[in-house]
Amino acid sequence: MANKRALSEEFPKALSNNLLVEEVAGELLVFDTRSNRAHCLNASAAAIWQHCDGTRSATSLASHLFPKLPAADGERLVTIGLERLRRRHLLEDDPSRAGVDLSKRELLKKVAIIATAAGIAAPLVSTVLAPSSAYALSCIPTGLMCTAPLQCCTQRCIDLMCVP
Amino acid sequence: MENIQSATWADSLMFTSFGVRIGVRVNQHALGKELQALMPPGAEASTSSAADKLYSIVINPAGEPHRDAALSSLYEDSQAVAENCDPALVFKFLETRIRRTIAEQAPERVFIHAGVVEYRARAIVIPGPSLSGKSTLVSELIRRGATYYSDECAVLDEYGRVHPFAKPLSLRHPGSFDAVAYDVEAFGAAIGVKSVPIGMVVATHYCAGASWRPRRLSAGHGALELLAHCIAARREPRRVMATLKAALANAHILKGARGEASELAQLLLDRAANLSTSTDARPAKINR
Numbered sequence: 001m002a003n004k005r006a007l008s009e010e011f012p013k014a015l016s017n018n019l020l021v022e023e024v025a026g027e028l029l030v031f032d033t034r035s036n037r038a039h040c041l042n043a044s045a046a047a048i049w050q051h052c053d054g055t056r057s058a059t060s061l062a063s064h065l066f067p068k069l070p071a072a073d074g075e076r077l078v079t080i081g082l083e084r085l086r087r088r089h090l091l092e093d094d095p096s097r098a099g100v101d102l103s104k105r106e107l108l109k110k111v112a113i114i115a116t117a118a119g120i121a122a123p124l125v126s127t128v129l130a131p132s133s134a135y136a137l138s139c140i141p142t143g144l145m146c147t148a149p150l151q152c153c154t155q156r157c158i159d160l161m162c163v164p
Numbered sequence: 165m166e167n168i169q170s171a172t173w174a175d176s177l178m179f180t181s182f183g184v185r186i187g188v189r190v191n192q193h194a195l196g197k198e199l200q201a202l203m204p205p206g207a208e209a210s211t212s213s214a215a216d217k218l219y220s221i222v223i224n225p226a227g228e229p230h231r232d233a234a235l236s237s238l239y240e241d242s243q244a245v246a247e248n249c250d251p252a253l254v255f256k257f258l259e260t261r262i263r264r265t266i267a268e269q270a271p272e273r274v275f276i277h278a279g280v281v282e283y284r285a286r287a288i289v290i291p292g293p294s295l296s297g298k299s300t301l302v303s304e305l306i307r308r309g310a311t312y313y314s315d316e317c318a319v320l321d322e323y324g325r326v327h328p329f330a331k332p333l334s335l336r337h338p339g340s341f342d343a344v345a346y347d348v349e350a351f352g353a354a355i356g357v358k359s360v361p362i363g364m365v366v367a368t369h370y371c372a373g374a375s376w377r378p379r380r381l382s383a384g385h386g387a388l389e390l391l392a393h394c395i396a397a398r399r400e401p402r403r404v405m406a407t408l409k410a411a412l413a414n415a416h417i418l419k420g421a422r423g424e425a426s427e428l429a430q431l432l433l434d435r436a437a438n439l440s441t442s443t444d445a446r447p448a449k450i451n452r
Binding site: 020022023024025026027028029031033036038040041042126127128129130131132133139140141144148149150153155 | 245246249250253254256257260264267268277293294295382383384385387388389391392393394395396397398399401402405406408409412413
């Protein structure tokens, strides 16, 4: 089995196909037309994403975006940012890369401390699913009680419950 | 049983709302009042024969074999969307369906599922799904002097200003989905007539016993909160995003669970009053 490459050895590239982008007060709103998901990239995540041109490594991104931070700290910030972007399918997929375990509290805590100390926000990507029109106006959501199908967003009421 | 092909139309209604032409026809006379009630706020009757969406209600009379009550079916263009249902329920369903069609297809407006009031010349927008307590909070806000805009939709123009969509206020009794419609005047409130910019977005839901301890959100995260309840988000994401950007340019965005609406309403109005007289600090930007 081939060894996975470390993040510092990869050259991440931002996806652009099927994505609509709007800058909103220093953050980026990104809409994925394939998945109907909208993402908000805070300033740090946006800066990382916008510089992922396939020619820069995480190390290079860190030194470019966070020049005042110690190299290792900057790289930690970028690594977390890249992983968050990747999980939202905002980077081109590289199957040979090594993933980062975002469940590791210590790492996240360290990143938060680094970012706070440097006066910048840790890279954050928030996501919502755009609603289908059926769910976007008054109707009973799935799982709640109903007395007739027409009350349900799905128009399916079985055993007094709206069902998918 | 009659169907859409064999039906003879006894009454019809054409109207335009936010640039969307809607037609409704029914195979029984004496339903004029019910038809008129289908027109959403601000709609204008039209003499045009062309409709962007045509709804047909086919009511089968009571007394047919094995039936002791009238049943009706509803068609959207040629597609059946409800069959053999209580006519009253069909009219109620159609009312919502028409609003949904307008919200989806309005060419120059973006509709957000939200309650809206105006206070000190700025809108307070409360996005949220059904049963999250929007109407209850709106009712408490208008009791305290806010102007009513809607308990269902924030209608945004390209500049992000909010327009009234003042349907009767629908309040539900605890444990029931059936809403009772109230005239806003019963709350001693006025109905908005002109567009206003958004002053505050309040993303909240009722949680018994909760204290109001909101987080302040950035404009980008506020845009996500609105987009999650935007009817045309999938259909026209580019236009929706541009509109939300304009709408939130000077908005104060709060998110958190709330307890009783009566307790929160005055806090929101006080905050809105303060905002209208103070300059809002923005978070620092990262250098790029």
